[in-house]
Amino acid sequence: MHTRTILKLKDLSVCGQLLASFDGPENIIIKSCLLPICCALFFYCVAYSNSYHSHYRDKDEDADWKTGLCDKLQSMQRFFGLHPSGELDKETLAVMKRPRCGLSDVEQFGGTIRWKKRTLSYRSIHKVFREAWKLWSSVVPMKFRKRSRKEADILTASFVADHEDGTPFDGKGGILAHAFLPGSGIGGDVHFDADEDWSFNSTGFNLFAVAAHEFGHALGLPHSSDPGAIMYPSYNFAPNYELQLSFRDVKDVQNLYGEFSISANFASLFSKKPPPRTPDKCDPDLSFDAVTELQQEVLFFKDRFMWRKHPQFDETAITLISSLWPDIIPPFLDAVYENVDGNVIVFFKGHQYWTLRQLKLQEDSPRNISHLGFPSRIKSIDAALHFRIERSTVFFTGHECWRYVRPPADCRFVHFFKGNIHYKYDSNSKRVVSTSPVNDLLECEKHNNEILTERR
Ligand SMILES: [Ca+2]
Ligand SMILES: [Ca+2]
Numbered sequence: 001m002h003t004r005t006i007l008k009l010k011d012l013s014v015c016g017q018l019l020a021s022f023d024g025p026e027n028i029i030i031k032s033c034l035l036p037i038c039c040a041l042f043f044y045c046v047a048y049s050n051s052y053h054s055h056y057r058d059k060d061e062d063a064d065w066k067t068g069l070c071d072k073l074q075s076m077q078r079f080f081g082l083h084p085s086g087e088l089d090k091e092t093l094a095v096m097k098r099p100r101c102g103l104s105d106v107e108q109f110g111g112t113i114r115w116k117k118r119t120l121s122y123r124s125i126h127k128v129f130r131e132a133w134k135l136w137s138s139v140v141p142m143k144f145r146k147r148s149r150k151e152a153d154i155l156t157a158s159f160v161a162d163h164e165d166g167t168p169f170d171g172k173g174g175i176l177a178h179a180f181l182p183g184s185g186i187g188g189d190v191h192f193d194a195d196e197d198w199s200f201n202s203t204g205f206n207l208f209a210v211a212a213h214e215f216g217h218a219l220g221l222p223h224s225s226d227p228g229a230i231m232y233p234s235y236n237f238a239p240n241y242e243l244q245l246s247f248r249d250v251k252d253v254q255n256l257y258g259e260f261s262i263s264a265n266f267a268s269l270f271s272k273k274p275p276p277r278t279p280d281k282c283d284p285d286l287s288f289d290a291v292t293e294l295q296q297e298v299l300f301f302k303d304r305f306m307w308r309k310h311p312q313f314d315e316t317a318i319t320l321i322s323s324l325w326p327d328i329i330p331p332f333l334d335a336v337y338e339n340v341d342g343n344v345i346v347f348f349k350g351h352q353y354w355t356l357r358q359l360k361l362q363e364d365s366p367r368n369i370s371h372l373g374f375p376s377r378i379k380s381i382d383a384a385l386h387f388r389i390e391r392s393t394v395f396f397t398g399h400e401c402w403r404y405v406r407p408p409a410d411c412r413f414v415h416f417f418k419g420n421i422h423y424k425y426d427s428n429s430k431r432v433v434s435t436s437p438v439n440d441l442l443e444c445e446k447h448n449n450e451i452l453t454e455r456r
C-alpha cells in the first residue's frame with residue numbers, strides 16, 4: 001500500500017522545478033493555484049513516500065518513470081547538499097508541482113511562468129526598489145515603470161503577521177519576504193515582513209538585497225543553487241561586496257526574457273564589468289586563495305566562497321564564506337589557519353588579520369599583522385600553517401621569508417598550493433613527492449560541469 005506523508009517544504013520553487021518536467025501519477029496536491037515563493041517559508045505539500053515505489057515495483061512502465069524520478073530526486077538532494085541517494089527518505093524534502101494558472105497576461109515558458117508584456121508597472125514604498133529593478137532591467141529587454149495609482153502589475157507592500165494571502169508572516173527573523181509568480185491580481189506582488197529590522201546598510205536586513213531577490217521571483221525566476229547568485233535561497237548580503245547579478249542570474253533571466261539587443265545595450269557594454277562567475281571546482285585554471293583545516297574538514301577558499309571537504313560527505317560543496325562566519329570576514333583572503341588549542345581561527349588579508357574565538361569575532365579585530373611580530377616591511381602574508389602538536393605556526397611571505405620549523409613526527413606531509421598546482425611535501429625526505437591539479441582535491445565531476453562548457 002502506498003502511504004501519504006505530509007512534509008514541510010522549505011523551498012517551493014525547487015520542488016516546482018523538480019516536478020515541472022515529469023507527469024507521474026497524480027500524486028501531488030497543491031493547496032492553491034498561486035503560492036508565493038520565498039526564503040525559508042514553509043509550505044505543506046503532500047507527496048508519496050518510498051512505499052509508493054514498492055507498491056508499483058512490478059509494473060514495467062513504472063521502471064522508466066522511477067528512473068526519471070530518481071534522477072530528479074538526486075538533483076534536488078544535491079541542491080540541498082544532501083546525500084544523493086535518489087530515495088525519497090524523510091530527510092529529503094518532498095516534491096511539489098509548480099502552480100499553473102493559465103492567466104491571460106502570463107505564459108508558460110519551459111518549466112516556468114513569465115510575463116508576456118515587456119513593460120511592467122510597479123507601485124512601491126521605497127526609493128531603493130528602483131535600484132533593485134535596475135539590476136534586472138539592465139540585462140533583459142524589460143522596462144519597469146513606477147506608478148502611484150493603485151493598479152500596477154507589481155505591488156510591493158509590507159505587512160505584519162497574517163495579511164490574508166494564506167501565508168502569514170512570522171514576526172522578527174525567519175521569513176523576511178515573499179513574492180508571487182507572474183500573473184494577474186496578486187501575481188508578481190512582493191510582500192515584506194514589517195516586523196523585520198530593515199535597513200539600507202548591513203545592520204538588520206538589507207532591504208535592497210531582499211528586494212532584488214524577491215523581484216527575481218516576481219519575474220518568474222526560481223531559486224538558484226549557485227551560492228553566488230542573487231536567487232540563492234538564503235540571505236547573504238555582505239557589507240564588503242557590492243550587490244550585483246551573478247553570471248547565473250543573468251543567464252537565468254535572459255533565458256526567460258531574452259538578451260538586450262546590441263544597440264540598446266551598447267553603452268552599458270562598455271561601462272560595466274561582466275557579471276561575476278562563481279568559481280568552478282573543475283576549472284583547470286582554478287587556484288585557491290587559502291587552505292586550512294577546520295576540525296575534521298579541509299576548507300579551500302576562493303573569492304567570496306569556500307569548498308568544504310568533509311571526510312564523511314561524498315560531495316565537496318561550495319558555499320559562501322559569510323554563510324559560516326560573520327560577514328566582516330573579507331573575500332579574497334591571503335591565508336587562514338586554525339589553532340585547535342584555543343578554538344581559534346585566524347583570517348589574513350593584506351596587512352590585517354581577523355580572529356574568531358569559538359566562532360565569535362574578537363573585539364580587537366582586525367589587527368595589523370605587525371602585532372604578530374612581523375617587521376613593518378612585510379605588507380601581507382602568502383600562507384600560514386599551524387602545527388597542532390608543536391603548537392607552532394609558520395608564515396610564508398614571498399620569496400625571502402620562508403621560515404622553516406621541523407614538523408612533528410605525525411605530520412609527515414605538508415600540502416602547498418601555488419597557482420593551480422597542489423604540491424605534496426614529505427618532511428622526512430624534505431622534498432616534494434607529488435604534484436597535481438588543485439581540482440583533484442575537490443573531486444570535480446567533469447560531466448556535471450556546465451559553467452565550464454559555457455565558457456568554452
Ligand atoms: Ca500583481
Ligand atoms: Ca519574519
Ligand SMILES: [Zn+2]
Pocket residue numbers: 037038039213217223233
Ligand atoms: Zn526566494
Ligand SMILES: [Zn+2]
Pocket residue numbers: 036163165167178191
Ligand atoms: Zn503576503
